[in-house]
Amino acid sequence: xxxxxxxxxxxxxxxxxxxxxxxxxxxxxxxxxxxxxxxxxxxxxxxxxxxxxxxxxxxxxxxxxxxxxxxxxxxxxxxxxxxxxxxxxxxxxxxxxxxxxxxxxxxxxxxxxxxxxxxxxxxxxxxxxxxxxxxxxxxxxxxxxxxxxxxxxxxxxxxxxxxxxxxxxxxxxxxxxxxxxxxxxxxxxxxxxxxxxxxxxxxxxxxxxxxxxxxxxxxxxxxxxxxxxxxxxxxxxxxxxxxxxxxxxxxxxxxxxxxxxxxxxxxxxxxxxxxxxxxxxxxxxxxxxxxxxxxxxxxxxxxxxxxxxxxxxxxxxxxxxxxxxx
Amino acid sequence: xxxxxxxxxxxxxxxxxxxxxxxxxxxxxxxxxxxxxxxxxxxxxxxxxxxxxxxxxxxxxxxxxxxxxxxxxxxxxxxxxxxxxxxxxxxxxxxxxxxxxxxxxxxxxxxxxxxxxxxxxxxxxxxxxxxxxxxxxxxxxxxxxxxxxxxxxxxxxxxxxxxxxxxxxxxxxxxxxxxxxxxxxxxxxxxxxxxxxxxxxxxxxxxxxxxxxxxxxxxxxxxxxxxxxxxxxxxxxxxxxxxxxxxxxxxxxxxxxxxxxxxxxxxxxxxxxxxxxxxxxxxxxxxxxxxxxxxxxxxxxxxxxxxxxxxxxxxxxxxxxxxxx
Numbered sequence: 001x002x003x004x005x006x007x008x009x010x011x012x013x014x015x016x017x018x019x020x021x022x023x024x025x026x027x028x029x030x031x032x033x034x035x036x037x038x039x040x041x042x043x044x045x046x047x048x049x050x051x052x053x054x055x056x057x058x059x060x061x062x063x064x065x066x067x068x069x070x071x072x073x074x075x076x077x078x079x080x081x082x083x084x085x086x087x088x089x090x091x092x093x094x095x096x097x098x099x100x101x102x103x104x105x106x107x108x109x110x111x112x113x114x115x116x117x118x119x120x121x122x123x124x125x126x127x128x129x130x131x132x133x134x135x136x137x138x139x140x141x142x143x144x145x146x147x148x149x150x151x152x153x154x155x156x157x158x159x160x161x162x163x164x165x166x167x168x169x170x171x172x173x174x175x176x177x178x179x180x181x182x183x184x185x186x187x188x189x190x191x192x193x194x195x196x197x198x199x200x201x202x203x204x205x206x207x208x209x210x211x212x213x214x215x216x217x218x219x220x221x222x223x224x225x226x227x228x229x230x231x232x233x234x235x236x237x238x239x240x241x242x243x244x245x246x247x248x249x250x251x252x253x254x255x256x257x258x259x260x261x262x263x264x265x266x267x268x269x270x271x272x273x274x275x276x277x278x279x280x281x282x283x284x285x286x287x288x289x290x291x292x293x294x295x296x297x298x299x300x301x302x303x304x305x306x307x308x309x310x311x312x313x314x315x316x317x318x319x320x321x322x323x324x325x326x
Numbered sequence: 327x328x329x330x331x332x333x334x335x336x337x338x339x340x341x342x343x344x345x346x347x348x349x350x351x352x353x354x355x356x357x358x359x360x361x362x363x364x365x366x367x368x369x370x371x372x373x374x375x376x377x378x379x380x381x382x383x384x385x386x387x388x389x390x391x392x393x394x395x396x397x398x399x400x401x402x403x404x405x406x407x408x409x410x411x412x413x414x415x416x417x418x419x420x421x422x423x424x425x426x427x428x429x430x431x432x433x434x435x436x437x438x439x440x441x442x443x444x445x446x447x448x449x450x451x452x453x454x455x456x457x458x459x460x461x462x463x464x465x466x467x468x469x470x471x472x473x474x475x476x477x478x479x480x481x482x483x484x485x486x487x488x489x490x491x492x493x494x495x496x497x498x499x500x501x502x503x504x505x506x507x508x509x510x511x512x513x514x515x516x517x518x519x520x521x522x523x524x525x526x527x528x529x530x531x532x533x534x535x536x537x538x539x540x541x542x543x544x545x546x547x548x549x550x551x552x553x554x555x556x557x558x559x560x561x562x563x564x565x566x567x568x569x570x571x572x573x574x575x576x577x578x579x580x581x582x583x584x585x586x587x588x589x590x591x592x593x594x595x596x597x598x599x600x601x602x603x604x605x606x607x608x609x610x611x612x613x614x615x616x617x618x619x620x621x622x623x624x625x626x627x628x629x630x631x632x633x634x635x636x637x638x639x640x641x642x643x644x645x646x647x648x649x650x651x
Contacts, residue, residue: 087615088614088615135485136482136484136485137485148581150477150581150582152477152478152482153477153480153482153483155477155478157461157477157478157482157582158583159461159582159583159584160460160461160583160584160585160619161583161615161616161619162583163583163613163615163616164461164581164582164583165581165583166580166581166583166613166615167580167581169580169613169614170576170577170580170581171573171576171577171611174573181613181614182614183610183611183614248496248499251495251496252495252496252577253581255491255492255494255495256473256475256489256490256491256492256495256578256581257482257484257489258483258484258485258486258487258488258489258490258491259484259485260485285508286496286508288488288491288494288506289413289506289507289508290412290413290486290488290491291486291488294485294486
């Protein structure tokens with residue numbers, strides 16, 4: 001009998017709005033090779049799948065060959081692990097239900113698994129990052145949108161249809177700001193990048209008080225953080241308000257799920273203490289008293305570029321091996 | 327020698343007024359049952375003594391101690407991970423009570439303790455509406471509002487065993503004061519006292535006639551009966567309650583993506599007066615991919631039976647233990 005050979009590498013893929021990154025990752029999370037191409041060049045999903053497949057083949061041939069690869073894991077917005085589909089993504093060029101995992105598996109002949117970025121990052125943090133060793137924690141993504149993944153007893157909770165974790169579309173303000181999802185007052189309309197900018201614009205319109213924020217045409221998050229550093233009171237107030245809304249929502253989340261920690265990821269987290277301090281104050285005020293003071297606030301320490309690739313590689317280990325040739 | 331399998335457990339339901347205990351077999355048949363008044367024993371030591379004596383008597387009359395595998399206890403504020411009853415606002419015993427350890431030492435049998443929502447969920451999963459479901463939420467609506475959610479076929483307990491406190495999530499910033507010390511908790515609107523409070527507010531807001539004005543001690547049940555008689559203000563009470571509860575459940579479901587939400591407990595008997603507005607508000611506020619997909623069910627088990635059956639299911643979850651081995 002031939003001795004079974006163990007494959008020690010996987011491919012992690014991160015599909016972002018602008019760029020798609022691919023990487024060969026070994027068992028310990030070392031990235032052996034990396035490549036990328038612009039996502040938006042391929043508005044047709046079949047073209048995209050073919051280009052992605054070619055890109056992966058070229059990459060793995062340059063780093064140890066196709067036979068060393070166990071599986072492929074993909075991080076994609078609106079990805080559903082249970083079905084392997086990208087479902088009704090508001091931001092991606094492909095509409096409706098796209099069976100991305102099946103399309104890629106048929107082209108590449110390897111097992112392919114797919115998850116949304118919150119799910120994938122939770123796996124990444126659990127395997128290689130801040131959540132290592134935690135059994136009950138909540139991963140939060142705060143960027144263009146807001147998502148989360150609840151890990152229960154060491155396993156990500158995906159829900160009946162794989163849509164669990166949509167904290168961004170919980171109602172934070174009944175009858176509040178109109179959200180792209182069709183509802184009103186969704187949390188992400190207050191805490192994501194665009195939500196924070198909207199709060200700033202509202203504050204600017206409400207009064208005539210001087211503020212550095214009035215000096216630019218298009219407000220960005222990083223500019224507002226600069227304003228905070230320079231002591232601009234109105235900019236600081238923007239983050240105070242954001243923190244209050246966020247802190248209340250996280251307190252409710254924690255009261256229901258009693259996590260050991262929150263792990264924060266995403267571009268909004270560059271606001272650091274300006275956001276986290278008011279968030280934590282409101283959180284402690286509103287959380288169920290038996291767990292007040294017992295929930296850790298952790299920030300991801302993984303590199304921004306690596307976070308999703310490592311998570312996608314961890315996801316690749318979750319699926320059964322599959323080969324066209326066996 | 328062949329090892330004997332024990333096919334019976336004891337389920338205990340401690341509630342504010344009564345403590346019910348029963349012998350239950352593997353299929354959920356209640357072999358024998360009895361109860362005593364909880365409030366007669368304000369000292370926890372007296373209570374545990376009374377409870378263990380009662381159980382021993384019941385067991386001796388029905389097959390003997392050796393037929394019993396273990397004991398499951400449902401108690402408000404019970405924590406499964408520690409076996410303690412922690413800071414209960416409603417029970418006479420204050421602080422952190424190691425109930426499981428106390429009872430085990432007296433009985434010589436393994437004892438599991440959990441809160442009523444956790445136990446209700448186990449009961450529904452083993453013998454009720456949630457049979458065969460893997461991801462679902464059970465919400466208990468009574469004098470308090472609790473919940474338990476199942477992830478992948480087993481209950482989510484949380485890091486320190488306190489998960490499920492949806493009653494103490496804030497629905498109205500700086501709203502009504504809650505017994506827990508916070509403001510605007512869901513429980514202050516959707517549990518028994520909250521519903522009565524809503525009725526009082528409605529009566530104070532206007533001069534409109536309502537049969538509720540003639541009731542001396544309003545209860546959620548009395549209000550539901552007035553709904554049946556067509557009293558508009560009573561219907562409005564449940565409409566407002568359902569609206570707020572619907573938002574709370576929609577937020578819960580958006581995060582959990584459950585197959586079903588099962589409502590249990592006294593308030594759920596208000597029937598469609600409550601569930602219609604809950605469903606309407608729920609569908610408005612839930613994440614779009616879930617719209618129309620989550621079943622809203624009302625428990626079909628009898629309230630008292632569910633807690634005893636759930637406690638018996640809990641008893642099967644813990645490893646066997648005996649003083650005599």
